[in-house]
Amino acid sequence: DIQMTQSPSSLSASVGDAVIITCRASQGIRKDLGWYQQTPGKAPKRLIYAASTLQSGVPSRFSATGSGTEFTLIISSLQPEDFATYYCLQHNSYPWTFGQGTTVE
Protein backbone atom coordinates (compact mmCIF):
# COMPACT_ATOMS: atom_id res chain seq x y z
CA ASP A 1 0.00 0.00 0.00
CA ILE A 2 1.12 3.56 -0.60
CA GLN A 3 1.76 5.47 2.62
CA MET A 4 1.07 9.19 2.78
CA THR A 5 3.11 11.09 5.35
CA GLN A 6 1.60 14.47 6.10
CA SER A 7 3.26 17.23 8.08
CA PRO A 8 2.93 18.98 10.35
CA SER A 9 0.20 17.23 12.34
CA SER A 10 -0.87 20.58 13.69
CA LEU A 11 0.17 24.19 13.46
CA SER A 12 -0.69 27.43 15.11
CA ALA A 13 -1.30 30.40 12.86
CA SER A 14 -3.00 33.77 12.79
CA VAL A 15 -5.29 35.45 10.34
CA GLY A 16 -3.22 36.73 7.45
CA ASP A 17 -0.44 34.18 7.87
CA ALA A 18 0.78 31.99 5.07
CA VAL A 19 0.43 28.26 5.80
CA ILE A 20 2.24 25.38 4.14
CA ILE A 21 1.28 21.72 4.53
CA THR A 22 3.15 18.88 2.90
CA CYS A 23 2.42 15.29 1.95
CA ARG A 24 4.99 12.75 0.96
CA ALA A 25 4.08 9.53 -0.80
CA SER A 26 5.99 6.33 -0.17
CA GLN A 27 6.17 5.80 -3.92
CA GLY A 28 5.46 7.88 -6.99
CA ILE A 29 1.82 8.75 -7.55
CA ARG A 30 2.19 11.11 -10.52
CA LYS A 31 -0.32 13.89 -9.80
CA ASP A 32 -3.05 11.61 -8.45
CA LEU A 33 -3.61 13.57 -5.26
CA GLY A 34 -6.31 15.73 -3.75
CA TRP A 35 -6.40 18.08 -0.78
CA TYR A 36 -9.42 18.19 1.53
CA GLN A 37 -10.59 20.56 4.24
CA GLN A 38 -12.76 19.43 7.12
CA THR A 39 -14.37 21.46 9.86
CA PRO A 40 -15.79 19.80 12.99
CA GLY A 41 -19.03 17.93 12.45
CA LYS A 42 -18.98 18.35 8.69
CA ALA A 43 -18.06 16.19 5.73
CA PRO A 44 -14.73 16.92 4.06
CA LYS A 45 -14.60 19.29 1.14
CA ARG A 46 -12.11 18.98 -1.71
CA LEU A 47 -9.98 22.05 -2.34
CA ILE A 48 -7.54 20.75 -4.92
CA TYR A 49 -7.57 17.87 -7.39
CA ALA A 50 -4.90 16.50 -9.70
CA ALA A 51 -2.32 17.82 -7.23
CA SER A 52 -2.56 21.46 -8.30
CA THR A 53 -5.98 22.24 -9.81
CA LEU A 54 -8.29 24.41 -7.74
CA GLN A 55 -11.76 22.97 -7.25
CA SER A 56 -14.49 25.24 -8.58
CA GLY A 57 -15.63 27.73 -5.98
CA VAL A 58 -12.55 27.44 -3.79
CA PRO A 59 -10.87 30.76 -2.98
CA SER A 60 -7.68 31.56 -4.85
CA ARG A 61 -5.72 31.92 -1.60
CA PHE A 62 -5.51 28.11 -1.76
CA SER A 63 -2.90 26.66 -4.09
CA ALA A 64 -0.94 23.45 -4.37
CA THR A 65 2.06 22.03 -6.13
CA GLY A 66 3.80 18.73 -6.54
CA SER A 67 4.02 15.50 -8.42
CA GLY A 68 5.59 12.11 -7.88
CA THR A 69 6.22 11.88 -4.15
CA GLU A 70 6.24 15.44 -2.80
CA PHE A 71 3.14 17.62 -2.53
CA THR A 72 2.41 20.95 -0.93
CA LEU A 73 -0.75 22.84 -0.03
CA ILE A 74 -0.37 26.57 0.48
CA ILE A 75 -2.83 28.99 2.04
CA SER A 76 -1.47 32.39 1.11
CA SER A 77 -3.34 34.47 3.68
CA LEU A 78 -5.22 32.56 6.34
CA GLN A 79 -8.82 33.61 6.88
CA PRO A 80 -11.00 32.87 9.93
CA GLU A 81 -12.95 30.21 8.04
CA ASP A 82 -9.74 28.38 7.16
CA PHE A 83 -9.14 27.12 10.70
CA ALA A 84 -9.81 23.46 10.02
CA THR A 85 -8.15 20.11 9.46
CA TYR A 86 -6.59 19.38 6.08
CA TYR A 87 -5.95 15.99 4.50
CA CYS A 88 -4.25 14.75 1.37
CA LEU A 89 -5.62 11.71 -0.47
CA GLN A 90 -3.74 9.63 -3.02
CA HIS A 91 -5.87 7.89 -5.65
CA ASN A 92 -3.07 6.54 -7.79
CA SER A 93 -3.53 2.96 -6.68
CA TYR A 94 -5.83 0.97 -4.47
CA PRO A 95 -6.24 1.00 -1.61
CA TRP A 96 -6.39 4.78 -1.64
CA THR A 97 -4.78 6.39 1.38
CA PHE A 98 -5.19 9.63 3.29
CA GLY A 99 -2.52 11.57 5.06
CA GLN A 100 -2.86 11.75 8.84
CA GLY A 101 -4.25 15.27 8.73
CA THR A 102 -3.03 18.74 9.69
CA THR A 103 -5.03 20.82 12.11
CA VAL A 104 -4.65 24.57 11.64
CA GLU A 105 -5.46 26.30 14.92
Next chain:
Amino acid sequence: EVQLVESGGGLVQPGGSLRLSCSASGFTFSSYSMHWVRQAPGRGLEYVSTIRANGDDTFYAEAVKGRFTISRDNSNNTLYLQMTSVRPEDTAVYYCVRLANGDYWGRGSLVIVSS
Protein backbone atom coordinates in the same frame (compact mmCIF):
# COMPACT_ATOMS: atom_id res chain seq x y z
CA GLU B 1 -28.46 18.70 -7.33
CA VAL B 2 -26.32 15.73 -6.36
CA GLN B 3 -27.42 14.14 -3.10
CA LEU B 4 -25.99 11.20 -1.22
CA VAL B 5 -27.91 10.02 1.83
CA GLU B 6 -26.54 7.28 4.06
CA SER B 7 -28.65 5.11 6.31
CA GLY B 8 -28.41 1.91 8.30
CA GLY B 9 -25.95 2.95 10.98
CA GLY B 10 -26.43 2.23 14.64
CA LEU B 11 -25.22 0.18 17.55
CA VAL B 12 -23.96 -3.31 16.82
CA GLN B 13 -22.21 -5.83 19.03
CA PRO B 14 -18.68 -7.01 18.28
CA GLY B 15 -18.81 -9.87 15.83
CA GLY B 16 -22.15 -8.73 14.50
CA SER B 17 -23.26 -7.50 11.10
CA LEU B 18 -24.72 -4.32 9.69
CA ARG B 19 -25.57 -3.06 6.23
CA LEU B 20 -25.16 0.56 5.29
CA SER B 21 -27.04 2.03 2.35
CA CYS B 22 -26.46 5.19 0.36
CA SER B 23 -29.27 6.56 -1.74
CA ALA B 24 -28.00 8.65 -4.64
CA SER B 25 -29.88 11.25 -6.66
CA GLY B 26 -29.25 14.15 -9.00
CA PHE B 27 -26.85 12.33 -11.30
CA THR B 28 -26.53 9.22 -13.42
CA PHE B 29 -25.52 6.85 -10.64
CA SER B 30 -24.61 4.00 -12.98
CA SER B 31 -21.88 6.12 -14.60
CA TYR B 32 -19.71 6.65 -11.55
CA SER B 33 -17.42 4.73 -9.28
CA MET B 34 -18.50 5.13 -5.68
CA HIS B 35 -16.58 4.97 -2.43
CA TRP B 36 -16.95 4.54 1.30
CA VAL B 37 -14.73 6.58 3.61
CA ARG B 38 -14.90 6.45 7.40
CA GLN B 39 -13.80 8.55 10.32
CA ALA B 40 -13.48 7.22 13.84
CA PRO B 41 -14.35 9.65 16.64
CA GLY B 42 -11.61 12.24 16.96
CA ARG B 43 -9.52 10.57 14.29
CA GLY B 44 -8.60 11.18 10.66
CA LEU B 45 -10.20 10.09 7.44
CA GLU B 46 -9.77 6.46 6.40
CA TYR B 47 -10.48 4.99 2.98
CA VAL B 48 -12.70 1.91 3.18
CA SER B 49 -13.78 0.68 -0.24
CA THR B 50 -14.53 1.44 -3.91
CA ILE B 51 -16.83 -0.08 -6.47
CA ARG B 52 -16.61 0.67 -10.18
CA ALA B 53 -19.59 2.03 -12.09
CA ASN B 54 -20.69 -1.33 -13.45
CA GLY B 55 -20.03 -3.12 -10.18
CA ASP B 56 -17.50 -5.50 -11.66
CA ASP B 57 -14.48 -4.29 -9.75
CA THR B 58 -14.21 -3.69 -6.03
CA PHE B 59 -11.36 -2.58 -3.79
CA TYR B 60 -10.88 -2.58 -0.04
CA ALA B 61 -8.64 -1.23 2.65
CA GLU B 62 -6.62 -3.95 4.32
CA ALA B 63 -8.38 -3.24 7.62
CA VAL B 64 -11.75 -4.35 6.24
CA LYS B 65 -10.81 -6.84 3.54
CA GLY B 66 -12.63 -10.13 3.99
CA ARG B 67 -15.14 -8.61 6.43
CA PHE B 68 -16.84 -5.84 4.45
CA THR B 69 -18.48 -6.11 1.05
CA ILE B 70 -19.31 -3.16 -1.17
CA SER B 71 -22.09 -3.51 -3.73
CA ARG B 72 -24.48 -1.40 -5.72
CA ASP B 73 -27.92 -1.51 -7.31
CA ASN B 74 -27.78 0.73 -10.34
CA SER B 75 -31.47 0.25 -11.05
CA ASN B 76 -32.29 1.76 -7.64
CA ASN B 77 -29.39 4.23 -7.43
CA THR B 78 -28.17 2.71 -4.19
CA LEU B 79 -24.73 1.90 -2.82
CA TYR B 80 -24.26 -0.62 -0.02
CA LEU B 81 -21.65 -1.62 2.50
CA GLN B 82 -22.23 -4.98 4.15
CA MET B 83 -20.23 -5.10 7.36
CA THR B 84 -19.65 -8.45 9.05
CA SER B 85 -17.49 -9.60 11.97
CA VAL B 86 -17.38 -6.01 13.12
CA ARG B 87 -14.87 -4.87 15.70
CA PRO B 88 -14.78 -1.95 18.13
CA GLU B 89 -12.24 -0.27 15.86
CA ASP B 90 -14.88 -0.16 13.11
CA THR B 91 -16.72 2.47 15.16
CA ALA B 92 -16.87 5.50 12.90
CA VAL B 93 -18.95 7.80 10.78
CA TYR B 94 -19.20 6.20 7.35
CA TYR B 95 -19.41 8.50 4.36
CA CYS B 96 -20.69 7.65 0.89
CA VAL B 97 -18.58 9.54 -1.62
CA ARG B 98 -18.41 10.35 -5.31
CA LEU B 99 -15.12 11.94 -6.36
CA ALA B 100 -15.27 12.03 -10.16
CA ASN B 101 -16.44 15.15 -11.97
CA GLY B 102 -16.85 16.95 -8.69
CA ASP B 103 -16.65 16.23 -5.00
CA TYR B 104 -19.74 14.87 -3.29
CA TRP B 105 -20.06 13.46 0.22
CA GLY B 106 -23.04 12.32 2.18
CA ARG B 107 -23.61 13.54 5.72
CA GLY B 108 -22.42 10.21 7.08
CA SER B 109 -23.89 7.36 9.08
CA LEU B 110 -22.59 6.58 12.55
CA VAL B 111 -21.73 2.99 13.36
CA ILE B 112 -20.94 2.10 16.96
CA VAL B 113 -19.51 -1.32 17.71
CA SER B 114 -19.89 -2.04 21.39
CA SER B 115 -21.26 -4.64 23.75
